[in-house]
Amino acid sequence: MTKKIIEKELKKKIKTKLDYYGLCPVCKESWDGGDIPKDIRKHYNKPYKWSKLAGIETREKYDFVSQWQCPFCKTKWDRWTEEIVESKEAKKQNVR
Numbered sequence: 001m002t003k004k005i006i007e008k009e010l011k012k013k014i015k016t017k018l019d020y021y022g023l024c025p026v027c028k029e030s031w032d033g034g035d036i037p038k039d040i041r042k043h044y045n046k047p048y049k050w051s052k053l054a055g056i057e058t059r060e061k062y063d064f065v066s067q068w069q070c071p072f073c074k075t076k077w078d079r080w081t082e083e084i085v086e087s088k089e090a091k092k093q094n095v096r
């Protein structure tokens with residue numbers, strides 16, 4: 001298989017709907033950052049939880065979050081397509 005095909009297959013395998021409060025599909029660490037305190041919940045959406053996923057702004061392109069990054073394995077996802085845009089960890093797992 002060529003490198004391109006491998007990467008495509010890998011993306012397909014890993015692409016799932018991201019659960020911002022669930023487990024990282026790459027490194028399986030939990031992104032659950034705990035419950036948002038009741039008194040400030042009105043500013044947030046359900047399920048009122050903090051997520052450990054980090055929002056990344058690409059300022060040259062947009063002035064808002066366009067990617068999510070796992071704080072544990074540093075994998076990055078596109079905010080809209082939820083496809084992996086960069087992952088050393090996913091590539092490593094593919095080698096095994």
Ligand SMILES: [Zn+2]
Pocket residue numbers: 024025026027028029070071072073074075
């Ligand atoms: Zn991860």
